[in-house]
Every structure is written in structure tokens, then in C-alpha cells.
Amino acid sequence: MSTPLIKVSNLSKQYGDLLAVADVSFELPPSGSIGIVGESGSGKTTVAKILVGLERATSGKIEVEGQDWSLPAKNSKERRERAKYLQIVFQDPYSSLDPRQSIGTALREALSISMKDSDEVIVRASELADLVGLPQRILELRPAKLSGGQRQRVAIARALASNPKALILDESVAALDVSIQAQILNLLVDIREQTGIAYILVSHDLAVVRHFADSLIVMKNGNVVERGQTEAVMDQPNHEYTKLLLASVPGPGWVPGKRSI
Ligand SMILES: Nc1ncnc2c1ncn2[C@@H]1O[C@H](COP(=O)(O)OP(=O)(O)OP(=O)(O)O)[C@@H](O)[C@H]1O
Numbered sequence: 713m714s715t716p717l718i719k720v721s722n723l724s725k726q727y728g729d730l731l732a733v734a735d736v737s738f739e740l741p742p743s744g745s746i747g748i749v750g751e752s753g754s755g756k757t758t759v760a761k762i763l764v765g766l767e768r769a770t771s772g773k774i775e776v777e778g779q780d781w782s783l784p785a786k787n788s789k790e791r792r793e794r795a796k797y798l799q800i801v802f803q804d805p806y807s808s809l810d811p812r813q814s815i816g817t818a819l820r821e822a823l824s825i826s827m828k829d830s831d832e833v834i835v836r837a838s839e840l841a842d843l844v845g846l847p848q849r850i851l852e853l854r855p856a857k858l859s860g861g862q863r864q865r866v867a868i869a870r871a872l873a874s875n876p877k878a879l880i881l882d883e884s885v886a887a888l889d890v891s892i893q894a895q896i897l898n899l900l901v902d903i904r905e906q907t908g909i910a911y912i913l914v915s916h917d918l919a920v921v922r923h924f925a926d927s928l929i930v931m932k933n934g935n936v937v938e939r940g941q942t943e944a945v946m947d948q949p950n951h952e953y954t955k956l957l958l959a960s961v962p963g964p965g966w967v968p969g970k971r972s973i
């Protein structure tokens with residue numbers, strides 16, 4: 713097997729008395745995709761935040777292409793360097809977009825972190841809009857004028873501005889209605905084919921993960937209770953908790969007839 717793009721070893725996070733993440737390990741191969749699933753409060757977002765340096769692990773190790781990322785970036789130079797490897801898209805892009813800024817300005821701002829030439833930045837912003845399936849006229853608008861699905865496309869475009877090798881999607885489609893969810897998931901599959909980007913898909917919805925992630929880990933109370941290739945885990949879950957999750961989450965891609973909604 714090739715060197716993993718991201719290797720997480722024995723990651724733990726303690727919040728006071730609460731062990732939010734307990735000894736979590738997984739690997740993401742280059743251009744691979746892994747799902748992190750589990751009920752609310754199981755520690756999924758905490759793992760994601762530690763990976764992008766928004767939280768600090770209590771213990772454990774993170775390696776990205778062999779570099780030690782266990783501690784958050786020390787300075788802005790290191791943060792810029794890490795941005796070329798890993799970006800995150802959260803559930804609610806509205807809160808992360810400046811309401812006074814046009815979409816074009818937001819994209820160009822994200823691009824200027826890594827690009828000097830202003831003409832190049834303008835061209836690339838327009839290419840990013842194409843890549844995520846947004847019409848060019850959207851670039852003139854402010855976030856309030858966009859639909860939820862369009863805003864999520866903007867958040868994805870902005871995350872792609874640094875041309876990262878991996879993207880974390882934390883419940884990135886959960887707030888959208890089912891048909892828009894499917895559109896965004898298809899878009900992410902297309903982007904993966906075009907760019908070779910790797911994904912970490914955080915979701916409480918096993919049906920979303922089923923169509924998207926090559927492998928998955930199932931978390932409960934901070935622990936990984938099951939792991940494996942997605943198909944294998946879904947078809948033959950070993951842990952009672954995984955069976956429970958499978959039985960309780962109808963959603964897009966749910967096999968009709970297995971359970972009525
Ligand atoms: N900053 C914090 N301070 C204290 N406790 C926290 C903090 N952030 C998260 N927690 C706790 O850690 C646990 C894991 O939270 P986390 O957000 O990782 O769960 P999650 O699996 O992402 O849940 P959800 O599906 O609802 O998003 C929860 O019990 C939560 O209350």
C-alpha cells in the first residue's frame with residue numbers, strides 16, 4: 713500500500729471530565745475517501761477540528777504525507793502551508809461567509825492567499841465557479857441572494873481555492889433537502905475524478921456515506937466501534953451499534969423495501 717496522505721494514530725481529546733475522542737486511529741490514502749459516522753456527540757467534529765488545527769489533541773499523532781501535524785500550526789506561514797493539504801467545509805456555510813462580501817470577492821480573497829498575480833486570481837475564481845457548477849453571475853451576488861445549495865457550492869469552491877489534497881466535509885449536505893444533497897454529492901464525486909482530491913466525510917447519515925466513502929469508521933462515545941470497507945460494513949455490520957445506526961437512518965440511497973419510511 714502507498715504511504716497514506718493522512719495518518720491518525722491514537723488520537724484523544726479530553727474536555728474536562730469528558731473523553732470526547734478516545735484513541736481514534738485511521739488512514740486516508742491519496743485520492744481516497746473515508747467516512748466517519750456516529751450519532752450526535754460521538755466525537756466526529758472534534759476529530760475533524762483537530763485535523764485542521766481548530767482544536768488541539770490531548771494525545772495522539774497526526775501525520776500528513778509523513779509530516780508531523782500533531783500540534784496546531786505555529787504561525788501563518790505554517791498555516792498557509794497546511795492549507796495546501798487539508799481544508800474543511802462545515803454544515804452551515806452561511807455563518808462562514810461574510811454577508812457584505814460578494815461571492816467573487818470571497819473566492820478571490822481565498823485565492824490571493826496562495827496566488828500573487830491578480831489577473832490569474834480573477835481567472836481562477838471564475839474556473840472555481842465552473843468547477844462547482846455555479847453560474848458566473850453568482851460571483852456578483854452576496855450570500856443572502858443564494859439558495860442553501862448554492863451557498864454550499866460556494867463553501868466548497870472556497871475550500872478548493874488552495875488546491876488541497878484532501879477535503880473534510882462535516883455534515884456538509886445535512887441541512888439541504890434530499891435532491892440538493894444528491895446534487896452536491898455527485899458534484900463532489902466529479903471533483904474527485906477531476907482533481908484526485910481525497911475526502912473525509914463526516915456524517916450521521918450512513919446512507920450518504922454508503923455512496924461516497926471507500927471505507928468508514930463508526931464512532932460511539934469517542935471510540936471507534938467498527939471499521940472497514942464501506943460495502944462490507946454496511947452489508948454485514950458486526951457491532952450492535954452499527955446495526956442500530958443502519959436501521960434508524962433512512963435517507964438518500966436507502967434501499968427501498970428494506971424498511972419503510
Ligand atoms: N469545546 C467543547 N467544550 C466541551 N465539550 C465539547 C466541546 N466541543 C465538543 N464537546 C463535547 O464533545 C462531544 C463530542 O462532540 P462533537 O461535536 O465532536 O460530536 P459530533 O459527533 O460531531 O456530533 P454531531 O453529530 O451532533 O455534530 C460532545 O459531548 C460535545 O458536547
Ligand SMILES: [Mg+2]
Nearest residue numbers: 756757758882
Ligand atoms: Mg458534528
